[in-house]
């Protein structure tokens with residue numbers, strides 16, 4: 251019997267099983283992610299968070315189970331269609347900033363927009379505004395090798411949001427940052443997602459960061475608990491700007507909040523995870 255995903259779930263997964271070279275990473279994970287919500291997937295190292303995000307985003311097909319995006323199946327798509335989906339509808343921030351070394355910061359941020367067909371001028375303008383929002387406007391003309399790790403990660407966050415994806419997958423996005431910058435970048439990521447109705451799926455092994463989410467689901471040994479609501483008082487939604495501060499819409503993007511890797515051939519060496 252086929253079970254249709256609920257209409258208000260932008261992402262929906264059922265009974266996902268994934269094994270990496272004999273190591274079970276997902277042991278039957280089911281999950282619904284609501285449109286526009288911030289969902290944290292918490293859990294210790296090795297519990298399966300990254301594997302879940304990879305399967306949800308179509309980067310890696312699960313061995314068993316289903317993934318649906320906007321009520322359309324992802325698990326039946328071929329590689330090219332999955333790559334297109336990821337490029338056009340999803341954004342990704344990983345624990346290490348993965349920027350194109352030959353491009354400047356602004357060109358890196360503009361890239362997803364250009365790949366989605368935006369005119370060069372509009373893409374460049376939007377990229378500059380997102381860099382300003384992430385407090386790295388002065389890095390616009392620099393290449394990744396000339397930037398600090400923290401600046402590179404801010405640029406990676408700008409790149410994930412600039413093309414207004416439907417869903418951003420953020421896998422330990424603040425891992426390379428110091429504590430103060432960690433909170434600031436996460437607040438920008440969360441608040442920008444909220445103000446643009448972007449759904450955010452955030453994997454973290456830092457329980458303190460899960461407080462930014464609307465709901466938190468916890469992974470342990472490849473299994474996922476049912477998501478629970480966070481306390482409203484701890485929720486960033488309270489700080490959501492009233493006005494639409496969309497870059498390019500004329501509103502000032504800077505400081506308006508207060509503060510995907512290519513499909514990889516699976517590496518089975520323990521050092522690769």
Ligand SMILES: Nc1ncnc2c1ncn2[C@@H]1O[C@H](COP(=O)(O)OP(=O)(O)OP(=O)(O)O)[C@@H](O)[C@H]1O
Nearest residue numbers: 270273275294295296297298299300301517518523
């Ligand atoms: N490429 C791989 N080859 C072999 N085993 C892997 C691979 N990727 C993940 N695993 C294993 O799958 C399990 C889940 O790993 P996963 O990276 O999804 O967990 P995680 O919660 O994201 O951990 P971390 O926070 O360290 O990234 C772990 O046992 C891990 O060792």
